Amino acid sequence: MLRNFRLVLCQFSAGHDKVANLSKARDLIQQATAAGGQVIVLPECFNSPYSTKYFADYAEEIPGTPETSPSVHFLLEAARNHQVHIIGGSIPEREGNKLYNTSICVSPDGQILKKHRKVHLFDINVPGKIVFFESDVLTAGNEPTIIETPYCKIGVGICYDLRFGEYAWTLSKSEDVGLLVYPGNFNMTTGPKHWELLLRSRAVDNQIFVAACSQARNTSSEYVSYGHSMVVNPWGEILSSTEFDEGLVVQDIDFGVLNENRGSIWTRRHKRFELYER
Numbered sequence: 667m668l669r670n671f672r673l674v675l676c677q678f679s680a681g682h683d684k685v686a687n688l689s690k691a692r693d694l695i696q697q698a699t700a701a702g703g704q705v706i707v708l709p710e711c712f713n714s715p716y717s718t719k720y721f722a723d724y725a726e727e728i729p730g731t732p733e734t735s736p737s738v739h740f741l742l743e744a745a746r747n748h749q750v751h752i753i754g755g756s757i758p759e760r761e762g763n764k765l766y767n768t769s770i771c772v773s774p775d776g777q778i779l780k781k782h783r784k785v786h787l788f789d790i791n792v793p794g795k796i797v798f799f800e801s802d803v804l805t806a807g808n809e810p811t812i813i814e815t816p817y818c819k820i821g822v823g824i825c826y827d828l829r830f831g832e833y834a835w836t837l838s839k840s841e842d843v844g845l846l847v848y849p850g851n852f853n854m855t856t857g858p859k860h861w862e863l864l865l866r867s868r869a870v871d872n873q874i875f876v877a878a879c880s881q882a883r884n885t886s887s888e889y890v891s892y893g894h895s896m897v898v899n900p901w902g903e904i905l906s907s908t909e910f911d912e913g914l915v916v917q918d919i920d921f922g923v924l925n926e927n928r929g930s931i932w933t934r935r936h937k938r939f940e941l942y943e944r
């Protein structure tokens with residue numbers, strides 16, 4: 667069953683001071699709750715600068731302890747204190763000698779519902795613009811992630827996962843998945859070209875709500891984020907978005923629109939899988 671709810675995206679910029687990053691996230695979650703948010707989303711890499719050279723230093727075990735894994739326990743406490751679901755952006759996760767880019771999804775009773783390890787690592791070389799190789803230090807996850815909430819099932823990906831239509835379909839194919847959420851952090855090379863296009867495409871392809879929560883833009887950072895956190899409906903219409911600054915995107919998710927869209931256009935049942943693998 668799909669039940670309407672209020673979604674809030676918290677766009678902010680994470681710097682070198684982990685304590686300050688968590689404090690900023692705490693303030694925004696507080697504001698998101700005051701705005702009536704029931705599912706709250708943070709950006710990719712919300713506790714650390716987004717750079718492969720820092721991931722090991724900022725990485726935490728999941729769940730770890732409040733002392734060894736302060737970002738994890740901050741999320742659990744925030745969800746419990748405010749009685750909300752939190753899709754906790756992502757943090758660098760350490761398990762044994764491996765690092766992952768991992769989103770922790772938490773229920774209102776402060777329990778980890780699931781963790782999503784970014785399944786497609788962001789490796790890119792646009793000459794003169796951006797070179798970034800997550801695979802230098804990170805290991806990819808191997809599981810598609812869907813969490814259950816009282817409102818709908820939510821499919822989760824992280825940033826570069828958004829580029830893969832096949833992954834979005836893997837998450838979306840069950841009728842009770844009403845929303846795809848991508849904590850993200852596109853940059854000033856790819857963001858203006860692809861961010862909105864990809865969000866709207868995933869929404870139309872899968873006849874589903876799509877939300878992506880970005881870091882805010884900080885021009886003095888080594889990696890300059892594109893911002894533009896956004897919520898798109900199953901028609902591919904942008905319902906709400908922001909630009910570069912820190913702040914909230916507050917959006918009511920009305921599943922009447924999803925039912926209307928799926929009831930009017932039948933692409934979900936017109937798929938010809940027998941052709942696509944040829």
Ligand SMILES: NC(=O)CC(=O)C(=O)O
Nearest residue numbers: 788825826851852853856
């Ligand atoms: N940061 C990412 O994972 C992805 C990205 O910036 C892009 O695909 O562009």
